[in-house]
Amino acid sequence: MSVGQSGPVGGAPATAPQDPFAPLRSRGYLKLLVLAALIGVPICAVAFGFLALVHELEPLIYQDLPQALGFHDTPVWWPLPMLATGGALVALTIRHLPGNGGHEPADGFSPAGAPALSALPGIALAALATLSLGAVLGPEAPLIALGGGLAVGALRLVQRGLTDQAAAVAGAAGSFAAVSALLGSPLLGAYLLMEASGLGGALLGVVLVPGLLAAGIGGLIFTGLGNWTGLGTYSLALHNVPKAAEPSLAEFGWALAIGALAALAGLGVRRLSLFLKDRVARHRLPATVALGLAVGALAVAFAEATGKPPSEVLYSGQSALGNLFHDTAGYSAAALVLLVVCKGLAYCASLSCFRGGPIFPAMFVGAAGGVALAHLPGLTETAGFAMGIGAMTAAMLRLPMSALLMATLLMGPSGLTVMPLVIVAVVVAYVLTARLTPAPRAGAPAPNAAHGRRS
Structure with a gap:
C-alpha cells in the first residue's frame, strides 16, 4: 500500500468507526x-x-x-x-x-x-x-x-x-x-x-x-x-463567608507553602493510618477499641487544654466547618494548631479501623490549618480557609478538580475571588503528593480489591 493511500492494510475489508453515541x-x-x-x-x-x-x-x-x-x-x-x-x-x-x-x-x-x-x-x-x-x-x-x-x-x-x-x-x-x-x-x-x-x-x-x-x-x-x-437537608453549607480581597503576591507565596504543607500532612496521615490498619487487622476487636479510646483521649486532651468542647475534635467536621469563621475570635493561633494536631491524629486512628468517608475531616483539618496560618502576615482568613480545604482535600483524595470545586463553589462569590490561589495550592499539593507517594509494587493488589465484590 503506497503512502497516502486510504484503506486497510493487506486488502482487509474496511470497518466503519464505532459510534460512541449508539x-x-x-x-x-x-x-x-x-x-x-x-x-x-x-x-x-x-x-x-x-x-x-x-x-x-x-x-x-x-x-x-x-x-x-x-x-x-x-x-x-x-x-x-x-x-x-x-x-x-x-x-x-x-x-x-x-x-x-x-x-x-x-x-x-x-x-x-x-x-x-x-x-x-x-x-x-x-x-x-x-x-x-x-x-x-x-x-x-x-x-x-x-x-x-x-x-x-x-x-x-x-x-x-x-x-x-x-x-x-x-x-x-x-x-x-x-x-x-x-x-x-x-x-x-x-x-x-x-x-x-x-x-x-x-x-x-x-x-x-x-x-x-x-x-x-x-x-x-x-x-x-x-x-x-423540618430537619433540613444535612447538606454542607457555608453561611456568612467574609468577603475576600483580591489575591495579593504574598498570598500566591502562601499558596505554594500551603500546598506543600498539605502534601506533607496528607502523606503523614495516610502512612500512619495504613500502619495502624495493618495492626488492627491482626487483632480487630481489642485494637479497634483501643483506637476508639485514643480518639476519645485526643478530644478530652484538647478540651482540657483549651476549654472548648470535645466535639470540636470528634465527628467528621461537616457541621463545624461553617463555624470556623465565626469562632476564630475565641481561638488563639496555638489553639488552632492544637485543634489541627488532635483532629489530624484522631483522623488517622479513625481511618485505620472505623468505617466512613475521608472527605469532610480532610476539609476541616485543611480549613483549620489555613485559618491558623492566617495569623501570620500576608494571608487573610478567607484565602487561608479556601486554600487549606483545597490543598488538604487534594492531598488526601488525589482528585484535584473535585478538591478545587469543593474549596471554591461552597464559598459563593468569595470562592470565585480566591480561586486562582486555590488552584495553585491544589496543584502543588497534588503534584507533590504524587511525587512523594511510592509507586505500587508489581503484582500488589489494588486498594479495595478484596472488597469490590458486586452484587
Whole structure:
C-alpha cells in the first residue's frame, strides 16, 4: 500500500468507526433513564433517613444519655466510653456480618462498585456506630455504597440476566442519588464520583446522564423531605463567608507553602493510618477499641487544654466547618494548631479501623490549618480557609478538580475571588503528593480489591 493511500492494510475489508453515541439512541437506554429517575426517589429517601438517624443519635448519646444517668452536664471524659463502645460495635460488625463493614477508609476514596445486598446491613451498622459515636469520618462513603448496592440489588431482583453495563449505570445512578445533596450541590457530588471512578470517553456519556438525572431528582427529594420534616437537608453549607480581597503576591507565596504543607500532612496521615490498619487487622476487636479510646483521649486532651468542647475534635467536621469563621475570635493561633494536631491524629486512628468517608475531616483539618496560618502576615482568613480545604482535600483524595470545586463553589462569590490561589495550592499539593507517594509494587493488589465484590 503506497503512502497516502486510504484503506486497510493487506486488502482487509474496511470497518466503519464505532459510534460512541449508539447506546444513547437505543430503546434500552431510554429505559435506563426512566429507571434512573425512579431509582433516585427511594434511594434518596433511604439516604435522608440514614442521615436523619445519625443526627438524632449524636445528641441522644452525648447530651440526653448523660442527663438520664444523673449528670448535670456531659462529663468531659464521656467520649472515652462512647468511642470504645463504637470501636467494639464496628469490630464485631466487620467480623460477623458480610461485606467487611464497607471499604477500608485508610485505602483512600475509591468507589469500587456496588456491594451485594447481603453486605448492606453490615455497611449501615458499621457506619452508624462510627458516625453517631464520634469517630472522625464522614457519611459519604457508606452512602455511596448503600445507594449503589440498593440500586443494583433491586434491579437484579426484578430483571434476570442484567448486563454489566446496565448494572454499572444503575449502581452509578444510585450512588449519585445518595450523595446528591450532601456536598451542597448535586453537581459537586456527581463530579466527585466521576473523577473518583475514572470515567471517560463513551462510558462517561452513557453513565453520566442517568447519574445526573438521579442526582437532580435526589436533590429535590432531599429538599422536599427536609422542608416537610423540618430537619433540613444535612447538606454542607457555608453561611456568612467574609468577603475576600483580591489575591495579593504574598498570598500566591502562601499558596505554594500551603500546598506543600498539605502534601506533607496528607502523606503523614495516610502512612500512619495504613500502619495502624495493618495492626488492627491482626487483632480487630481489642485494637479497634483501643483506637476508639485514643480518639476519645485526643478530644478530652484538647478540651482540657483549651476549654472548648470535645466535639470540636470528634465527628467528621461537616457541621463545624461553617463555624470556623465565626469562632476564630475565641481561638488563639496555638489553639488552632492544637485543634489541627488532635483532629489530624484522631483522623488517622479513625481511618485505620472505623468505617466512613475521608472527605469532610480532610476539609476541616485543611480549613483549620489555613485559618491558623492566617495569623501570620500576608494571608487573610478567607484565602487561608479556601486554600487549606483545597490543598488538604487534594492531598488526601488525589482528585484535584473535585478538591478545587469543593474549596471554591461552597464559598459563593468569595470562592470565585480566591480561586486562582486555590488552584495553585491544589496543584502543588497534588503534584507533590504524587511525587512523594511510592509507586505500587508489581503484582500488589489494588486498594479495595478484596472488597469490590458486586452484587
